[in-house]
Amino acid sequence: MARWLIEIPMVTNDGQPKGVQLFHYDADYTAARTQALADVDTEDAIRHRRGARLDVSRLKIRAWVSSST
Incomplete structure (x- = not known):
């Protein structure tokens, strides 16, 4: 099973960028x-x-790649 990092851009009500919301899951891609x-x-x-x-x-x-070993 893979680990995935999902980034979804956030925008303000007037359409200005406001960063991203992150989610991570241990699951298949779909x-x-x-x-x-x-x-x-x-x-x-x-x-x-x-x-x-x-x-x-x-x-x-x-794909989430951990920097710790």
């Missing part, structure tokens, strides 16, 4: 992507981004 898209609407995710909207069309998925 399951990780599906879970991230479901998790963006959770109360915790909304609170952490302080109400900013997400641009899911610019979602990025990368």
Whole structure:
């Protein structure tokens, strides 16, 4: 099973960039992507981004490579 880092850009109500919201999962690629898209609407995710909207069309998925050995 792979570990995935998913970045979804945040934007303010007027469309200005506001950073990214990160999710990470130990799952296959499709399951990780599906879970991230479901998790963006959770109360915790909304609170952490302080109400900013997400641009899911610019979602990025990368294999997570730990820097610790």
